[in-house]
Amino acid sequence: MQENRNEGLILRRIYLDHSATTPVDPEVAELIMKYYLESYGNPSSVHFFGRQVKKAVEEAREQVAQLIGAQAGEIIFTSGGTESDNLAIQGTVRARGNRGKHLITTAIEHHAVLDAFKYLAKNGYDLTILPVDEEGIIDLEDLVKAIRPDTILISVMHANNEVGSIQPIAEIGKITREKGIFFHVDAVQSLGKLPIDVVKMNIDLLTISSHKIYGPKGVGALYVRRGVKISPLVFGGSQEKKMRSGTENAPGIIGFGKACELAGLRMNEENKALRQLRDKLIKGIMDNIPSVKLNGPSGDKRLPNNVNISISFVEGESLLLSLDMIGIAASSGSACTSGSLDPSHVLLAMGLSHEVAHGSLRFSLGRQNTEEEIDIVIQELPKIVERLRAMSPLYNKVD
Template sequence: MKKRIYLDYSATTPMKKEVLDEMMPYFNEKFGNASSIHSFGREAKEALDIARDRIAKAIGAASSEIFFTGGGSEADNWAIKGIAFANKNKGSHIITSKIEHHAVLHVCEYLEKNGFEVTYLDVDEYGMIDLEQLKEAITDKTILISIMFVNNEIGTIQPIKEIAEIAKEKGVYFHTDAVQALGNIPIDVKELGVDLMNFSSHKIYGPKGVGAIYIKKGVKIHPLIHGGAQERKRRAGTENIPGIVGFGKAAELAIENLDAHIAHIQKLRDKLIEGIKNNIDYVRLNGHPTKRHPGNVNFCFEFIEGESLLLSLDMVGIAGSSGSACTSGSLDPSHVLMAIGLTHEIAHGSLRLTIGDFTTEEDIDYVIENLITIVDRLRQMSPLYEKVK
């Protein structure tokens, strides 16, 4: 059987056995609706409360500040639209960055068509926003700042606490998409000072189709989904109890094992980065060299198409990506790589390899060995590379 190595943990993670084991009873034995008042419903409601407590504990929040959603994208939509429409009497200006996930950017584009103004902040060559530019962008009409915690493509970690302080000083709400942060870096929402923060279960070895949003007590926000009294009348719809139970367990495991997890994936990340830098010419590491996701490796390989590189890796059993899984069907270069100043030609040669709990040193050795061979083979077919040689 062909060797298979998964290095796309930022796209999704395999569900851990402990998570699945905890979910199983809620598919058939404990199948009640958490809104029902009988014993079956109370059983489901208890599981819902336990999961909510686990998520809250993982980020230093109160349980009453955690609301479950159908995933990270829904939570982004809720945070931005909810704040925009609930506070439009105060202003109609929103600030975000050019390297946000499309679940933020497309929402902002939608709001621009509905009477709101959006400022898209530039980033530097490492993908960091400029705090001075942020301050200058705030007006008396600004109601929300939305900047992601950890970039899903290049792994750069933004100065969230400093952004929150600027927002608070100006009386502006601050939302951060922390989908790539939870389970990979320590999070304390009270210490950070954010107003809204969202997460996704399947990024931390939990099930797909479930997410959560932290909404600080006192934040004025409209619901995104209407129709019932679930989630304290803020998110209608019968709760996905098995998924929420799994998310809660995954969050608990992530916090219990956080230090060991970070040490493991960071060691392998650094080994992979050095292996590529030391053995392959004409490469560029994308993202901040130190303030980055502990498992993120993102390189551009000159004179190569990223799609050819991905397909060649897949043929030897290595799974990676060229950027966000949500835009993998697009032929356009990554908006993130373009925003950090890369040309179309360079950006098209990108490769994102993300490391997780089940990655081994042997896996990294195998990837480096095969990547050297594949890059060399693909470059031999490149007329541009021939000119450089």
């Protein structure tokens, strides 16, 4: 019942939360259905049903590898970004923990990376967490200074999920390769939006996920450079070269492969359109609402589809609820939406005060968004902010 409230009143819904997840591309969905209904075999089986699916899974592996400049044999399919991050980090430590106990990451990683490292830090490993500047980008000098003779793994995300900041991955790769330190990159948000070449960027381990690029949920991959040895976390039937046992999510994997192929074909054109919409939305908000701050960098240092702003004197969840009531879906770094009492660790690491971080709002754009939709947001958001500010005791005090 509650889910249906207001449904009749909202004429159109505008989805601006593509960094949370994307709809599945119709072409991908159609393909997946075939592997649920007709070609449903287990890829490990010897018979026709199995062989047929095995072939499609291997084709998907090629498609995924191609999008990141890897070889098919270097791709391990997993259940998604979180598992890939954990496999990269814990798998490295299990395989190389005898060579050193020092690990390096950044303050703005996704929790799948940060919490895996924090667990290791509680269990005998030394962890250095690199700070970021006000745009959410690390300083290479900090990284170089943090490296010790016993550093075994450095993990830096390609693009940040909250503020869209892009890290100097190729530069970091040069440093880690020279020192013989494993380099893991969480590229969940950048896949299909930024060019990735694991060879040119000297990446050893790369995490990617399907449902952020119009593929199905519940599937992702870890690129493991040939010659890089990590230990599995899941044991069993020896699938995925023993790196990830368990019957493959074949329809998911095949859908992921197709989504990668489409992303590769569409990336350039799509990003041009996304950048235009992004900059239009940023300008529209900044021009029409006073006391607003853009979080993260501008231009080419920012993901083409990310807008993150802090609106002073109002709280993020109130903004989200108000937007949702008129059919606009966004997200926030407010504590109330994070399931904890603290606002976004990313915004705090960038030096924002708790108050300002609580009032943050993220719009992440996607393939099907139109200029007209952006116009509606630019038209409606100022009204919402005005209403909430009129209610806010903080706003009165500065009047």
